[in-house]
Amino acid sequence: MNKKLLSTVxxxxxxxxxxxxxxxxxxxxxxxxxxxxxxxxxxTEAPKADDTKAGKLAYKGEISIMHFSTSEESQxxxxxxxxxxxxxxxxxxxxxxxxNENVLANDKYKPQIATLAAANDLPDVFxxxxxxxxxxxxxxxxxxxxxxxxxxxxxxxxDQSKFYPFVADGKTYGLPVLTGGTCTVVVYDSKAWxxxxxxxxxxxxxxxxxxxxxxxxxxxxxIAFGNSGKWQMNSCFLxxxxxxxxxxxxxxxxxEKKGAKFTDKAxxxxxxxxxxxxxxxxxxxxxxxxxxxxxxxxxxxxSAAAFIGGNWDVSYIQATLKGKxxxxxxxxxxxxxxxxxxxxxxxxxxxxxxxxxxxNKLAGQADKLAAATDLCYELTGKPFAxxxxxxxxxxxxxxxxxxxxxxxxxxxxxxxxxxxxxxPVDIYDSFxxxxxxxxxxxxxxxxxxxxxxxxxxxxxxxxxxxxxx
Amino acid sequence: MLSAIRPKSxxxxxxxxxxxxxxxxxxxxxxxxxxxxxxxxxxxxxxxTFNGVExxxxxxxxxxxxxxxxxxxxxxxxxxxxxxxxxxxxxxxxNSKLVKFKGIHRTFGFFPSTIAAVSIGFIWTMIYDYKRGxxxxxxxxxxxxxxxxxxxNDEKLVMLLxxxxxxxxxxxxxxxxxLSAISSIDKxxxxxxxxxxxxxxxxALHIIIPLIKNTLLVCVTLCVAGNMKAFDxxxxxxxxxxGNESMVMAxxxxxxxxxxxxxxxxxxxxxxIFIASLLVIAGTQFIVKLVSExx
Numbered sequence: 001m002n003k004k005l006l007s008t009v010x011x012x013x014x015x016x017x018x019x020x021x022x023x024x025x026x027x028x029x030x031x032x033x034x035x036x037x038x039x040x041x042x043x044t045e046a047p048k049a050d051d052t053k054a055g056k057l058a059y060k061g062e063i064s065i066m067h068f069s070t071s072e073e074s075q076x077x078x079x080x081x082x083x084x085x086x087x088x089x090x091x092x093x094x095x096x097x098x099x100n101e102n103v104l105a106n107d108k109y110k111p112q113i114a115t116l117a118a119a120n121d122l123p124d125v126f127x128x129x130x131x132x133x134x135x136x137x138x139x140x141x142x143x144x145x146x147x148x149x150x151x152x153x154x155x156x157x158x159d160q161s162k163f164y165p166f167v168a169d170g171k172t173y174g175l176p177v178l179t180g181g182t183c184t185v186v187v188y189d190s191k192a193w194x195x196x197x198x199x200x201x202x203x204x205x206x207x208x209x210x211x212x213x214x215x216x217x218x219x220x221x222x223i224a225f226g227n228s229g230k231w232q233m234n235s236c237f238l239x240x241x242x243x244x245x246x247x248x249x250x251x252x253x254x255x256e257k258k259g260a261k262f263t264d265k266a267x268x269x270x271x272x273x274x275x276x277x278x279x280x281x282x283x284x285x286x287x288x289x290x291x292x293x294x295x296x297x298x299x300x301x302x303s304a305a306a307f308i309g310g311n312w313d314v315s316y317i318q319a320t321l322k323g324k325x326x327x328x329x330x331x332x333x334x335x336x337x338x339x340x341x342x343x344x345x346x347x348x349x350x351x352x353x354x355x356x357x358x359x360n361k362l363a364g365q366a367d368k369l370a371a372a373t374d375l376c377y378e379l380t381g382k383p384f385a386x387x388x389x390x391x392x393x394x395x396x397x398x399x400x401x402x403x404x405x406x407x408x409x410x411x412x413x414x415x416x417x418x419x420x421x422x423x424p425v426d427i428y429d430s431f432x433x434x435x436x437x438x439x440x441x442x443x444x445x446x447x448x449x450x451x452x453x454x455x456x457x458x459x460x461x462x463x464x465x466x467x468x469x
Numbered sequence: 470m471l472s473a474i475r476p477k478s479x480x481x482x483x484x485x486x487x488x489x490x491x492x493x494x495x496x497x498x499x500x501x502x503x504x505x506x507x508x509x510x511x512x513x514x515x516x517x518t519f520n521g522v523e524x525x526x527x528x529x530x531x532x533x534x535x536x537x538x539x540x541x542x543x544x545x546x547x548x549x550x551x552x553x554x555x556x557x558x559x560x561x562x563x564n565s566k567l568v569k570f571k572g573i574h575r576t577f578g579f580f581p582s583t584i585a586a587v588s589i590g591f592i593w594t595m596i597y598d599y600k601r602g603x604x605x606x607x608x609x610x611x612x613x614x615x616x617x618x619x620x621x622n623d624e625k626l627v628m629l630l631x632x633x634x635x636x637x638x639x640x641x642x643x644x645x646x647x648l649s650a651i652s653s654i655d656k657x658x659x660x661x662x663x664x665x666x667x668x669x670x671x672x673a674l675h676i677i678i679p680l681i682k683n684t685l686l687v688c689v690t691l692c693v694a695g696n697m698k699a700f701d702x703x704x705x706x707x708x709x710x711x712g713n714e715s716m717v718m719a720x721x722x723x724x725x726x727x728x729x730x731x732x733x734x735x736x737x738x739x740x741x742i743f744i745a746s747l748l749v750i751a752g753t754q755f756i757v758k759l760v761s762e763x764x
Contacts, residue, residue, distance in 0.1 A: 111727040118513030118732050135730070139514030228621075230708060286599035286619040288711050303600070435729035446712030449624060468512075468731070 078392030130165025174355025181311030226295030590705030
């Protein structure tokens with residue numbers, strides 16, 4: 001009898017535990033506690049959170065936050081380290097508030113946050129990707145932060161141009177976060193190019209074609225590129241090259257739906273150039289079969305004389321090459337000007353692709369909203385900006401003075417490339433809709449394989465744009 | 470006597486309830502929910518608008534979906550021939566008296582099926598790699614370096630190349646199933662047939678296949694079901710590329726739902742995959758039955 005009773009109880013417990021596992025819980029499933037930064041340097045250099053503010057927050061309870069600054073990512077990425085450090089300091093300064101962190105790597109974060117948005121189950125505070133702003137604002141998922149931004153203690157220091165991806169119908173839905181990093185940079189070995197007869201990286205694409213013959217004779221790839229993930233050609237090439245052909249007004253017209261089309265001649269010209277550039281033999285033959293992480297290894301191991309990628313690649317290259325001869329000869333350049341492109345020159349696409357955003361459900365909870373707002377201010381404001389400026393020579397939403405003299409030549413050069421010597425243009429996939437970019441990115445692969453024409457790519461992108469945006 | 474040890478009905482029901490609840494929650498509820506959402510124009514979030522069968526009409530005209538369906542069928546055919554066909558031949562070889570260390574062959578043959586599909590994808594990506602891959606290295610070694618190519622970027626070959634890891638992974642799995650089926654055949658039948666002068670091929674065709682027909686049917690069903698939901702290793706190897714040349718239905722559904730955030734149409738694709746898979750499995754069983762009845 002007892003055995004029977006026991007087995008019934010155990011079976012019931014098992015069933016209940018299975019059901020409980022499926023139920024909704026207050027805290028996210030993966031909610032590791034915030035870790036204080038591990039490095040001693042980070043501890044000492046980190047600015048202290050404003051203790052006086054801690055007293056101002058009346059809220060006592062939980063706040064859920066979801067972000068993609070993982071501890072692994074923060075090892076080589078200044079923005080990520082700054083985010084984690086600032087967050088840890090804020091948590092320390094507010095002992096009455098329990099912060100439930102859900103940290104995922106960037107590529108897992110994007111589908112996960114989209115799924116939570118679809119289920120109307122977003123965390124209290126999270127990182128909003130620019131291209132989701134319009135759709136999520138329309139759905140009422142994210143809070144209109146226009147007034148919050150105006151009232152920020154750091155408002156006068158904000159770089160207003162950074163807000164553009166997070167504006168919908170004149171309202172701003174987030175505080176741009178992390179560091180402004182370029183998405184398109186040519187990283188090149190100045191020594192190898194000098195040997196090829198170029199004192200600095202060519203400013204015209206025709207000259208790159210000339211250099212190709214030299215590097216081929218040396219059994220080297222002229223430029224390494226990886227596009228197996230499909231997004232790289234858009235983010236790290238076309239977005240900059242497109243602007244050279246179309247100018248920024250065209251893209252703003254696309255974003256604001258003011259009449260520009262993907263089938264416009266200037267954009268098709270940019271696609272034609274992209275097709276020809278990748279067919280010219282300048283790039284490694286396997287560019288569509290490897291990703292950017294593998295392509296940058298071609299540069300690091302010397303089998304390519306240059307590499308095109310984003311700031312995340314530069315962080316990795318810097319960490320890997322430090323102490324090696326190639327570190328000292330590595331320089332940065334913009335993508336050389338294509339023949340026939342007259343709309344802009346010396347440009348690179350840069351911006352803040354994500355913003356701290358607040359769940360609209362907090363609208364009726366004044367104390368909790370105040371706490372969430374304060375957290376967003378800190379993560380994007382002075383404490384963050386000073387930390388990344390001082391430690392990494394990086395800039396974000398809030399302007400802070402950066403003393404370059406404390407950094408080595410590599411860091412100085414990259415700082416100047418990103419913020420001083422070049423003109424910024426928009427990152428295509430920070431805007432519009434992933435439904436458009438997913439179609440375009442897939443077709444770019446087919447186009448560079450010679451399967452479809454630039455005109456067909458443009459027509460399909462336009463169709464996706466009209467039906468999804 | 471039997472009723473004395475037979476548990477009471479409610480005990481049986483109680484135990485059965487656990488897997489049933491789990492099955493209903495993990496399979497039935499999502500399927501029904503997907504079917505429900507497939508009638509909406511839903512780009513995520515709380516707002517969705519009912520649009521009737523519009524998603525299904527789009528699906529019928531969606532060339533990428535049908536291209537993906539074709540790729541799934543390719544995988545099914547390649548796997549039935551490659552996995553079950555080769556497994557059957559390997560079993561016959563292992564069973565022959567000439568082969569030593571049968572246990573080792575069985576164990577190592579089964580081993581790849583215990584590896585995660587993602588790892589398999591990475592392993593084979595390295596084999597196919599253009600600059601550092603084993604395949605191109607081997608071609609250079611035998612003096613045929615000009616045949617080296619960017620394998621996974623070859624639109625004509627990519628489906629074959631992503632099928633090979635699948636075949637490699639699952640041969641051992643089907644070997645174990647077929648081995649156990651063959652071992653249940655009475656040994657006397659083989660002895661008698663040998664006395665009558667039957668060779669190995671005749672034994673395979675006229676004794677083994679008819680006697681393990683039902684097991685083979687189960688293998689085919691498992692193979693079809695497994696390949697209609699192929700996803701992981703293709704995601705790792707090509708992400709469906711180049712372009713959509715190795716896109717499969719599950720990956721396309723995932724892209725639409727999560728990369729493009731089109732949940733309504735993504736749900737319609739899921740239902741489409743379910744129906745297409747059911748039809749293919751039913752069709753395969755029908756064909757197998759038809760062939761075996763004729764025989």
